[in-house]
Amino acid sequence: MFFSKKKFKLASMIACGILASALFTGCGGGEQGGSTGGGDAKPAASDEIVIGANFELTGNHAQYGANANNGLKLAIKEVNEAGGVNGKKIKIVEADAKSEAAESVNAATKLISDDKVIALIGPAVTANVIAESQVATDNMIPIIAPAATNPDVTVENGKVKPFVFRSCFIDPQQSEVMAQFAAKDLNAKTAVLYLDSSSDYSKSLGKIFKERFEADGGKVVMEEAFLAKDQDFKAALTKIQTANADVIFVPAYYEEVGKIIKQARELGITAAILGTDGWDDTKVVEIAGKDALNNTFFCTHYFDGDEEVQGFIKAYKGEYNNEPNVFAALGYDAGKMLINAIERGGDDSQKIRDNIETIKDLPVGTGKITMDAATHNPIKGIVVIETKDGVRELRAKIAPEG
Amino acid sequence: MNSARKKDLVMLVFALVLYGVLQTMISTKVIGSFWELNIILICVNIILSVSLNLINGYTGQFSLGHAGFMAVGAYVGVVATVKFGLPLIVALIMGAIAAGCLGFLIGLPTLRLRGDYLAIATLGLGEIIRIVIMNIDYVGGAAGFKGIPHLTNFTWVFFVMLVTLFFIKNFVNSSHGRACIAIRENEIAAEAMGVNTTKYKVMAFTLGAAFAGVAGGLFAHQFYLISPTSFTFLSSFNYLIMVVMGGMGSITGSIAGAFVVTFISAALASFPEVRMIIYALALILMMFYRPQGLFGYMELTNVGPIKKFLDKVSGSKEVI
């Protein structure tokens, strides 16, 4: 054989140790499950309400997940400091969706079956929420997804998923607003789409923008793509420059957007650049620079100059010492929605679900939220923001429908 | 019946007992659904690591594209079940054939490369597969394939894993397998001894890819949604880590590697902030103390007392 007896022993000892620890932990987890009768058991009565935060804490989407998680933690901290909900404190158990759909299912399963959470918040990114939603539905645990704007998150085959909610508006709304804004306010006739081809969010926004913009009489003359985490966009931008379009639509996240705008202006592209709520982070100004950002517009959930959001911004700055971005704000809103649902007598998952469905005019960080029971999307306004010399200015405010 | 067959039979009985125990524990909820999911993941990862071991460990060809083949199997499998309504077993076989064919087509030219050059070429191919999938709207593109029925369960993965293990074990112990090991030990010497190196390298690569495809199919039908982000080169690294941690060239090792890696990841799920740091440290320490992996080239069936026991029940006197 290849090994001496001594090494043999070591190997078998290590193997045995691992097996033993596996059995130990496996059964340890199991005992919990056994005593309460499996995954869909009700939580034990105590002075604590346990909720799960399933966010992307590692991997490519960690920055979005972590920010949303921060927002959620702030909302929970505030309510706990004010004495809790109905005399009970809320405890968050965190799990890592690892920026992957399968891992999101894994994390949600752990939170539901091992930690006995009564509701889930997260993840930040659409695909991870869709994967998780099946587990939550099977176990009848409500989810509030803070930032997943894809319509399919709450609706499947034309039917609303009973346990899945979100605290943001949906993609068609955003694209429609921006397409109309381009065609009517900016009088644009031609547009270029520059999409993040690794992102579902970006692709679906691009598709709807094209439909609406062409319905308004415009024409999409070129479609280009990049990949999340790219640093250099000049090759595609040089090509985009040749199209000489009136507007460039870049529905993507702030880090890439900042670089795209900077490099586009460097190459001498002066056309208006349009975007969506993924842009909503003060980092864009730092990355792109003030001058480059002139003649750019994006739509988002709130205008940070509005009076009703000052409370949230101040609290967030006090807690984390930096400006909240859109993910933090939506995570905070999701937390507020859940707290409200628990407050109104939600002591088990089913009641929380029913209460989230009937949320009406609830003041949250970014304004007021009313839940649409038919689609599980909140009825929310959209604002269009223009950046001038690095300062955000409100260009338009589209009131919620219905 | 010869003694080798008898040994197989004994192992099969053990496997069935293990299956019985685990299945009872799952159905009586002694094992909660989180650990049930992770047991299923361990089985899928065993298929992946054993098949990668066939390429990396037994044949000595450094491949870093395993996640790509897994992706092919996963996507072909879900297209078969969702779009054509075929049963899971057909989907798995189709996934295996598709991944195997691709492995053959890719292996034929690239296996001329050696060592690190082969590694980067296979890594690149894995990424190309992923980028291509990301741009096919028929399978959902970047958004991923939604609405996959949940067909995988513990019984499926366990028996598919068992078939894989027996197949690869028998392959390795056959004359083909010996030829592969000869290539690993010294390619030129093997060629001089009359081993058709290209044939066996491509054969090992194709088989490894096919089983990765099977694993992909099982994986896809567990998680409701698959997206290209699950099949990046970082996942390929993960399977390589399993193989090396268990021991290159040991099937028992690959099983142990898949088990340990999946288990560490699941056990650390309650500490998301430090999970990856601990995992990284465990990896480094592991390599310090067992650079040849947990089992090295050794099989559990050849370990002193177990071998004695197996020899006794199968009445074998032969010494390996």
Added chain:
Amino acid sequence: MDFVHQLIQQLINGVSLGSIYALIALGYTMIYGIIKLINFAHGDVYMVGAYIGFAAVTIGGLPILPALLISMALTAILGMLVERIAYKPLRHAPRISLLITAIGVSFFLEYTSMYFVTPTPRTFPEVMPNISFNVGGFIINGQQLLILSITIILMAVLTYIVQKTKLGKAMRAASFDTETAQLMGVDSDKVISMTFCIGSALAAAAGVLVGVYYNTIDPLMGIMPGLKAFVAAVLGGIGILPGAVVGGIVLGVVEALVAGFLSSTFRDAAAFAILILVLLIKPSGLFGKNTNEKV
């Protein structure tokens, strides 16, 4: 804009993108040359370098040049430590174990950094004037010109060190056969340490310059550039300094041309495809020598 004009602009874009790959690939290829290790942690050393530079500029309030030097010095020490602690004990272990250790070190650096600096990206303040030149209608960025010149200067300096100095001779000897070199009186451990120092300092330089140029840094910023730099190094013939630079620039130009004239979605796929094609025709890279293995 006509076709020729666009082509030339794309070549400029490609060369400037490639010079960044080349700068990272230099350190990669040096380390590979001496211990035949694909140092997957190189991209993360680059990230740490960028963060040290960032801290020196924002917290220390230093101008860019001292920040760059501090970052290079500290990262050189980090590189040496990584080698001493993680790689040296495995010098006689199978190469694959060393590779797994490198992956482990890579995860460790990424997630320890993430733990301390959070995954939110940081933005570099403007420490260098960002000027673009317009030469006959072609846009050339001043900072990228700087990166390209630094890459070429560093390549020249390194080639000089490796080919002409005593340390370089020792490096080449250790790379050829560590044990024989040791017998000839070369302190191989020290030489390997020095190589890691130099390689990591190069990574830090790249990290700071790229951080300043693209303006953002985050804990996972090293993964893709690390991979691309590895591709560049292999493309040029791994272990060969001018090969790394040429490989990097070829890779950058291929990416720019594919994105500019074919399809930007398949840009990365095309980059890998070119790599594989080159390897199939020339299995040891553009500048590599085909050596016949002996039994």
